[in-house]
Amino acid sequence: MNPLDTFHAAMRQLPLVAILRGLTPAEAPAVGDALVDAGFGLLEVPLNSPQPLESIGLLRQRFPDALVGAGTVLTAQQVRDVHAAGGALIVAPNFNAEVVAEAARLGMVSLPGVATPTEAFGALAAGATGLKLFPAEAASPAVVKAWLAVLPKGTPLMPVGGITPANMAEWREAGATGFGIGSALYKPGKSADAVREDAQRFVAAWTGTVHA
Numbered sequence: 001m002n003p004l005d006t007f008h009a010a011m012r013q014l015p016l017v018a019i020l021r022g023l024t025p026a027e028a029p030a031v032g033d034a035l036v037d038a039g040f041g042l043l044e045v046p047l048n049s050p051q052p053l054e055s056i057g058l059l060r061q062r063f064p065d066a067l068v069g070a071g072t073v074l075t076a077q078q079v080r081d082v083h084a085a086g087g088a089l090i091v092a093p094n095f096n097a098e099v100v101a102e103a104a105r106l107g108m109v110s111l112p113g114v115a116t117p118t119e120a121f122g123a124l125a126a127g128a129t130g131l132k133l134f135p136a137e138a139a140s141p142a143v144v145k146a147w148l149a150v151l152p153k154g155t156p157l158m159p160v161g162g163i164t165p166a167n168m169a170e171w172r173e174a175g176a177t178g179f180g181i182g183s184a185l186y187k188p189g190k191s192a193d194a195v196r197e198d199a200q201r202f203v204a205a206w207t208g209t210v211h212a
Contacts, residue, residue: 031195
């Protein structure tokens with residue numbers, strides 16, 4: 001499957017992006033195993049992690065069916081670097097038209113960070129695959145509902161920041177398509193076993209087997 005097909009398949013199955021900020025190449029295989037075994041198919045290594053391109057390459061090789069890529073991507077050159085490392089997912093905290101356009105040109109999935117409707121529409125016009133509502137702590141489920149009333153039907157809208165198994169339901173009820181999950185899932189030094197446990201909690205919350 002091409003990256004867009006892989007993304008849409010993951011969005012149907014489990015639309016949760018694992019944000020692995022601080023991951024090292026040495027940890028990548030075990031942490032990746034924990035996440036993929038739990039059902040995660042969207043893996044993001046922010047570029048301000050140690051040797052991120054190496055980790056992306058390792059994850060891509062180990063999990064060919066997952067969509068692996070980078071977060072905190074701020075320049076078009078970084079998009080090309082991630083592509084060269086085997087990554088196919090570009091996530092950013094902000095909307096930069098050059099970053100979005102370069103990802104689209106290379107056939108990659110692009111999820112820029114947006115905080116206003118103006119940014120959201122600009123990102124879609126530039127070729128974004130979906131939108132990362134960031135930081136979600138500064139927004140609310142009501143914001144998601146209002147945006148979805150005006151955004152093109154089917155636009156993936158994923159809140160990121162402060163998402164937990166306990167508060168996922170209210171965002172979903174407002175129409176959130178999925179979520180990016182960072183420190184609640186992984187932080188430097190956290191064991192793969194602990195990551196696996198928390199990953200399973202998020203999966204259970206998403207599938208509705210746990211009502212926190």
